[in-house]
Amino acid sequence: MAFLIFLFWAAVTLAVAIALSWGFRRLAAAVTRGEMHRALRDAPLTASFGMMVILIYLVVAILAPLIAPFPERMVVGSQFQPWTAEHWLGTDALGRDMFSRMIYGTRNTVGIAFATTALAFLIGSVLGLLAATVGGWLDQGLSRLVDVFMAIPSLIFALLLLTIFGTSILTLILVIAVIDSTRVFRLSRAVAEGVVVMDYIEAARLRGERLGYLITREILPNVTAPLVAEFGLRFCFVFLAISALSFLGLGIQPPTADWGSMVRENATLITFGDITPLLPAGAIALLTVAVNFVVDWQLYRASGLKE
Amino acid sequence: MSERQVLLQITDLKIDGKSGDDWLPIVKGVNLTLHRGEVLGLIGESGAGKSTIGLAAMGFARDGCRISGGTIDFDGIDLRKASQEQLRRLRGKRIAYVAQSAAASFNPAHKLMDQYCEAPVRHGVMSRSEAEQDAVELYRKMQLPNPDEIGFRYPHQVSGGQLQRAMTAMAMSCRPDLIIFDEPTTALDVTTQIEVLAAIRDIVEQFGTAAIYITHDLAVVAQMADRIKILLRGDEVEEADTRTMLAEPKHDYTKSLWAVRSFRRAVQAAPEGQPVVSVRNVSAAYGPVKVLEDVSFDIHARRTVAVVGESGSGKSTAARVITGLLPPTAGEVLFDGQPLPADYRKRTRDQLRHAQMIYQMADTALNPKLTIRKLIGRPAQMYLGLRGRKLTERIRELLDLIELEPDEYIDRLPSELSGGQKQRIGIARALAAEPRFIICDEVTSALDQIVAEGILRLLDRLQGELNLAYMFITHDLATVRAIADDVVVMQQGRVVEQGPKDEMFRPPHHPYTDLLLSSVPEMDPDWLTRLLEERKHKDHPLSADA
């Protein structure tokens, strides 16, 4: 029976999602002009769905204190209250309002994941571009170092480092960013390598251009498109990794409202047939799906434009 | 030939290609009639739709293409209405295909013999052992070395010219009525090309196979085809018997194709004074592999030195040594009599400025994200310190010089230009530095012939106006004839012969120069026959490859 109910709601959700994305695409195409307008008008429904979801998350994250009916950390009732008019999603194991924590979770979880990805990108792409452009021992040294780091599965490596440095938000961000920057390094180096072999780079070198000019003016404009797409993918990985760590109790620590730990704290409800703990997990999944849809569309566009 | 039976009849063929979400016409209504045993040459520049037509003659359209109109009638079978199964039974058995790159078109996982036998055995033409015997026979006819043994090698163990012949043998395996040759010699060096051409022509004649021979090279098709059809951007221009077509082309476009090879640079005064660039006893190596040995030559102002050789001869390496990208292991490069530092990073800005380079592929030589203004402006800004209005003026001057309208082009991106225009921007960028010496690395070989000729004329004019010294790296002797004053012939990293152009094109030659010169196809349908005849008498080795 549970299965049939699940199927029914899945079908309803899908229908609503399709209708909303269609409407969003019409709206987005109506308010934009030129190149952007054409791109949005021709975007597949999956991509417009993705953009819509990302936009909603963004608004919720920024306006969290205005939307949430209760403060993030306040105990407002008894434990595990069911869904009521006052507490839309009930209360959690300590009696805090679930709905409010979901709202604040958007800000915390997504914000931390975003900061981590940005840091990973800063480290990884700067080193990757340098390695590809300078070449020689710098390239060899960095590449071998990254090879070794990548020989350790990232979650395991993260667990090891968190054991040692403890689990504060700052160490969490640093640890995940450093581990993930190895992947960014690989990609940005590979992409830049493809550009560096071009004759126009040789021409610039022979002209006597300095390293800074080479990287910022000649190489960077040619690698931004793939790097932006990769930023989306890396964000998904980082977001999932941080959520997994939080779920394991080793990531973002209470009392900060965070989706991964909310699932962990309230998981017992699932065995009683209450889906509330699935909601934060679903929120994670939804954002990741959305970002993936948009990235997929961008990659498809990039490959289509090349022909 | 009209008394012969018609084998292939294509009427009003239309083919579309997918571009984004739209279908754009690639072939716009082409008619074609081919008789049994006849060879038709399909000629056109890139984008003319000739390969697409070739594949359509097999009832095949690549992914992203569709046959949208017309009929294709092969020996009474309508290929557009035929079922996939019917088409499958025709392909390989009655219509065979020879691709441009044999190296990519042979499956790397199987031996040549397995790939040869596949079609005859699968189509039920003969048994495996018969097919193997037949293969050896054909390999011998195609003058492949070790015909008994070569079939048991993997594709990567066989050279390019041999693979191309093995692919022709494979196409012959079922004795088809029709073979489509899609630029079979384009990727080969000239001396290798000769053998493949000779072998193909020989075997097609022997078996009386009809063929469609697709190429962009007029001289090649003149040797191979009975009739020639000219295509331009998916439309047919004209069609005639080979000799008629060569002797009296009717259409303007055809005439312009014929005329391109006529450009000859005016004879220059003998060189005087100190050479601008002087390469002295240079040897160079990539790691342990020696690529240049004891190479010397001089380049004077207002003169063009053509460095000629096949792939692997070291001609491009010589350019890398001069520009300082590859420091030599011995010898030196002098500029105005003064030695240049071996590594470009140790050269002064002025030394860098005076030696500029123009590349073969304008696509990769221009940064796609920079506008023409930035591309040309940067060297002027860097070397000559121009800024603001003065810089803009200079850029406009340079655009005028390369015959592009400044207002129209100055803020465009390279992707908004045609191939020839891109190459002109490459030239303008080199000129912006106001150099005295320019290296032109195969600057015309990626371009269609008419466009290439325009570039050569431009370079010639600029040389006179700006007192430039050119080093022209090329494998194409037609280019050498057109523009060089002096010629340096290279083979396997050494200079085998050098001197003024007139002396070089007059016998006696060094044997390698002779081989190279005689291998360049001429626009004479009897050229190949005559050449093979001569070589047979002289007992000339065809090449190192055979």
Place this chain on the structure above:
Amino acid sequence: MTRVLRMIAYRLALGLLTLFVVSLIIFGATELLPGDFAEAILGQAATPETVAAIRRQLGLDQPLHIRYFEWLWGAVQFDFGTSLAQRGRPVADMIWVRLGNTLFLAAYAAVMAVPLALTLGILAALWRNSVFDRVANSSALSAISFPEFFVAYILIYILAQGGWFPSMARVPAGADLGEKLYRAFLPALTLTLVVTAHMMRMTRAAIINLLASPYIEMARLKGMRPSRVIVRHALPNAIAPIVNVVAINLAYLITGVVVVEVVFVYPGLGQLMVDSVSRRDIPVVQAVALIFAAAYVLLNLTADVISTLSNPRLMHRK
């Protein structure tokens, strides 16, 4: 042939070297521990005397490189010292049974996922842009985006609530294979769903790439049947890319196992590692990390060797 052997020997040596450096990192990372290892063990009870005693007992007064080689020498013989949390209990004892359980779970998931993913991936590539391809592709994209615990709890909600499968995967000692398969079904299914999505997408991309080769077009133009084009012309060249895809995803299983074991309270290495991290039981964390990393390196090495062997260019020199 000797050339290939030399090549494989080279890869093996490189793999060993990687493992060696990995062990250095895992061991060296512990040295970054703020404060003293001995203090960490004693916590509140740390006095200068007890700290010194523990240091001597654990050999912490020895210089770094000696301690490293002693640890490595022990690790090679599967002796990882003793647990800090459960005083005196050898780490190896805690690991043995759990390693078996984890391998069982990973193998269980792999057996389901690999054939499924390869079939779906190849079909999607062959029927590119069909409805099947689009549905398979966007479902896979969605599945990739789901956190493992989300998939796990959905399965629990759907399949365990009705009592069809147990949501707690505790396997009693001495259970027979059928019992084990039944109890571990949900965790294995979770892993399968997550890994299949990744593997399918990669297989599809690899096959599409392969089908665009000129020699595939040539085979079609020779009039070969579609089935023969696939089996005879595409497949032999697909081994290397497919093996790589499988290896990457099996390696991914290693990471996935951690979360899934925690959700289903499955007594494997992943759960042990998570518990040990929260207890800061460093010898156990080191040991488990080393085992996971070794498995990861070995998988990639195997893939490398198989692709080498399937490449005719390397097998048959000029």
